Amino acid sequence: MRMKLKSLVLFFFLLLLFHESYSQKNCFCTLQGKVSSIENREKIKGAYVYLKGTNFAVQTDSSGFFSIKKICPGSYTLVCEMSSYDPVEIKVNLTDQHEENIALHTHDEHLQEVVVSGKRNETSAQMRGSLSSEERKERDGLNLGEMLKGISGVQSLQTGSTISKPVIHGMHSSRVIILNQGVRQEGQNWGSEHAPEVDPFVSKNIQVIKGPAGLRYGGDAIGGIVMLEPNALPDTSGIKGELQSIYFTNGRQWVGSGSLEGGFVGAKGWGWRVQGTIKNGGNIHSANYYLANTGVQEQNFSGQIGYKSRQFGADLFYSRFHTVLGIFLGSHIGNVNDLERSIALSRPLEQFTPPEFIRNIDRPNQDVIHDLLKFKSFYQVSPNYALRFTLAHQTDERLELDVLRAGKNINTLSFQLSTWNGELLLDGANSSQLWKGQFGLTFSLQDNITSGNRVNSPTLITSLLPNYEQNNLGLFAIERMVKEKWELELGLRLDQKQIVTHRPIKNYSFIIDRDIKNFTGLSGSAGLKYHWTDNLESHFILARAFRAPGANELFSNGVHHGAAAYEIGQPNLKGETATNLSLNTQYNLEKWDFELGLYSNHIQDFIYLRPMVNDGQAVYVVTLRGIFPGFTYEQINARFNGLDGQISYHINPKISLQHKTSLVRAFNTKNQEYMVNIPADRFEYLIRYQFNHNKQYISAGLTQVSRQNRVEAGSDYVDPPAGYQLVQLNWGYQFNKLDVGIRITNALNESYRDYLNRFRYYTDDQGRNIQLRVAYKFS
Secondary structure, eight states: OHHHHHHHHHHHHHHHHHHHHHHGGGOOEEEEEEEEETTTOOBOTTOEEEETTSSOEEEOOTTSEEEEEEEOSEEEEEEEEOTTBOOEEEEEEESSEEEOOEEEOBOOOHHHHHHHHHHHHHHTTSEEEEOOHHHHHHHTTSOHHHHGGGSTTEEEEEETTTEEEEEETTBOGGGEEEEETTEEOOSSTTSTTOOOOOOGGGOSEEEEEESSOOTTTOTTOSSEEEEEEOOOOOOSSOEEEEEEEEEETTTTEEEEEEEEEEEETTEEEEEEEEEEEEEEEOOOBOSSOBOTTOOEEEEEEEEEEEEEOSSEEEEEEEEEEEEEEEOOGGGOBSSHHHHHHHHHOSSOOGGGSOSSOOOOOOSSEEEEEEEEEEEEEEEEOSSSOEEEEEEEEEEEEEEEEOOOBTTBOOOEEEEEEEEEEEEEEEEOTTOSSSEEEEEEEEEEEEEEEEEEOBOSSSOBOOOSSOEEEEEEEEEEEEEEEEOSSEEEEEEEEEEEEEEEEEEESSTTOOOEEEEEEEEEEEEEEEEEEEESSSSEEEEEEEEEEEEOOOHHHHHOEEEEGGGTEEEEOOTTOOOEEEEEEEEEEEEEOSSEEEEEEEEEEEEEEEEEEEEOEETTEEOEEEETTEEEEEEEEEEEEEEEEEEEEEEEEESSSSEEEEEEEEEEEEEETTTTEEOSSOOOOEEEEEEEEEOTTSSEEEEEEEEEEOOOOOSOTTSSSSOOOOOEEEEEEEEEEEOSSEEEEEEEESTTOOOOOOTTBGGGGTOOOOOOEEEEEEEEEEO
């Protein structure tokens, strides 16, 4: 079946390429016109004009004129966009030369302009990726880690079917910064099974910056940055909103989300928005069996109010994220024999695969609440410079409830994290000067309290982490020069981090062991972006990043409940220093989009979690909670080399092809041994058909993940699983205000285990899943 499917896909690709060579000579239509302002009839220079769903795109010249040539006959949607103007969409039917003059209506969006220019400054010379509007719709309802899998170079680290976090260029957790509403997300992100506490529905704009790229937000983004930003608040009166309902057949999970936004009558510049999401699902089903206790429950809310004018702007944002995640019951075993037997079996023990669907979530589970309160403002101190200030407070409360042993509740862990974040920035990104700079200061004050239950006595169970305080201070400067053919960006950042820990020395005692550790590091980057032609550009980046070890890496000593592992830290770890070289090239023609990214990341004193397996002999840790695989933090010199590739080809306005490739090679440079838990090679193929009226599409995709053969024998508890292939099907239709769609993942109900799933030791991954979605926009 797999070989036939591969052959069929290859045959279809070759057939479509042949069709292109035959039909290209028939693409003779020309679309031209002028873009002007409705208010004063001035011609608009630099407006972005494109045909929706194709690769035809141009900008207007100094007289507002545009021209698009060599278009195949057919019906299209012409789109025109320009800062400070409302976008316009026009239906055009091309048979020969066609002229379409466009008039734009002025729309005051000064705050949004600032946000967009800020993005350009941060990402001008960096490798980046984002989801298309169709890809985003198809992935709505998924958690952040699974949603971002559609971007080349990005995969996900999973713990079962309910927990997922993004992996960029083979790195995750504290090496990947998540910017939620412009604020660095502060949760228990160090855990492999601690998913980001964010609701993707809040953010309409999601993009990934690959590699060390975030000098403004921290020098420790060795892997990259995930940026989640909402649309700008409305600044005129009127109310509009959106409702979404999504149902997943696997787990019988229902997701509902809605948002409402508007302005105030007679109060120009003021805007508001409220949003909420509910999610509820039960036991996940693999290709052959249900997985006990793998449900999810989630309730989220956010609200925002703000004011903006040319001189000043401010907004206040609040969100609450609450989720309860079931942990697969078969990952918590009572003795060594049962644990080894569970790992050796191709199917979990019968008591962990119930015959019927169950919605309730039992022990073990995670119960997480994350609150974010943010104040953000700017003041235009001069035509060239603006002063920006952000202050945010976050609280993250995590309960990890283990299974009961002998009827005793002895194994509950509680983490309470409180963080103050702040940034003061002098921003000259919109300056008329040759060099456009940003100079700023960031700080965070963080406090963590970890607690465990007691067992019929005052004896305190050893917690995974001690109580600690963590303070960070950063100073940075970023300068950027823009010329006609090239752009140069230089940045420098100094970070100072202090960790103060408090842990009881022994039981029945009030003696506290207090430890203070200080880390100082310098980070920098130099990026060059060169425009060879209008269709070809290259980005070259040389960056140095510094990351201080986290409290978990230094002081862990206990059961990491959600990961079903015993983890041991090393108090003498040094800070990581990474040197990154990357080259990214983009080539765009009328029907081709090509992007290739190459990178090499050398990390001195790299910290990683190594399975406690010595010469093939597994080491298990016996605790009151049961028997667990052991993992210890170690430090090596590592090198991460890789490639991200993406090719899109529009055969005609209806049919397009897409291919994505993600390759990572990571090894210990001292002994040239490959490292564990590095993503396997991943290839994606997609064929898409757009109907004439551009409101309906269908697509078929194939995801191929190779077996991870680059792992030293005997270095893990289980050899890497076999590679696999998954088929997905998509259909979407957009009415006037209603958007409906169907997505089928693992359409052939393949039985497989993913190497980056921590529960691959015990069970298969998720089977076939059919997603039904309906979205309605109103005003």
